[in-house]
Amino acid sequence: MSAALDRREVVRALLERRGALLVVAGLGSAAWDCAAAGDHPLTFPLWGAMGSACMIGLGLALAQPKRRVLVVTGDGEMLMGLGSLATIGAQRPANLAVAVLDNERYGETGMQKTHTGYGVDLAAIARACGFEARIVQKSAEVAAMRSGVYRGRGPLFYQVKVKPEIPPLVLPPRDGAYLKHRFREALLGRKALAQ
């Protein structure tokens, strides 16, 4: 399968002028991509708990129905939490979008092929679970994806075909308690830290 897009450019396009968008970044390259687009208190990057990104996005979307929530993750991380697509499908949060950067590889562990590299169709799985699902493989399609993330009716799923390359590491902070506190303070105000 031809993988056309540059992951850093796609994530930058999604996160520039991000307004009130809340972001959960799955562990590994997706978290580095979000950091490369600019570390932000309303991005919660994961360094572990593989397979959890979409569920964190769901909990956040249910708690903040007036805010848009975007989960940015990789194909390997998504594959570990496939059941979460069914769980989200049962809730149908209108404010949640999931963007899977699909390079068909486990990028952090030696570029082994993932199941998408063997033909497993992630977008079809998401669609069957009740997502409005699209495959994004041309740069001309990125603007429509951005529009969906900020204004479309969720749950939305974008399988973004990206090149199997490893861009320079750009790491977000990795202290989990700090990441949690700064997110809550930025979203809920200082009073949240006294709760």
Next chain:
Amino acid sequence: MPGKISKAQSVAVIWPDEIHRALKSQGVRQVSYVPDAGHKRLIELCHADKSMTAVPLTTEEEGIGLAAGAWLGGERSALLMQSSGVGNCVNALTLAANCAFPLLALVTMRGEWGEFNPWQIPMGQATPDALRLMGVRIMRLERAEEAGVTVAAAAKLAFEGYGAVAVLISQAMIGAKSFGDKP
């Protein structure tokens, strides 16, 4: 009741209501679950409660992520499951351990008291140790009349103590499951 052995049949209908009231009074808004017969009534109460969102899960670890996301968004979440699901949660509990996310898990026990299914026993017996291995604080609920206060206390420990707390609900209290009339 045929096929049931329980120490507390007479209050068996009431304790889920007490737990529901405790969750409500502690401001829990998102209740996720993998069903267990012991949680049947509580699950129904949570679905019927307009102040709560009930979230059926495909596997228990999803509830750890949901609780983390809920907390990031300013809401409190509780996770209902059976002891066999505790093993599924182990790596996801990294979220609670590393970020000090509150987690309130209500675990109905299998494999500990009058268990008829040998396949339930290994995970049931390992449940407290599996939770402790990942730093989860454990409370026991053995008596139905203590259900409300125990869950309210566990909620304070979780949400005000910023940590993962599991309430293990005794199989003796729920009533050991059996198929057919033979206990």
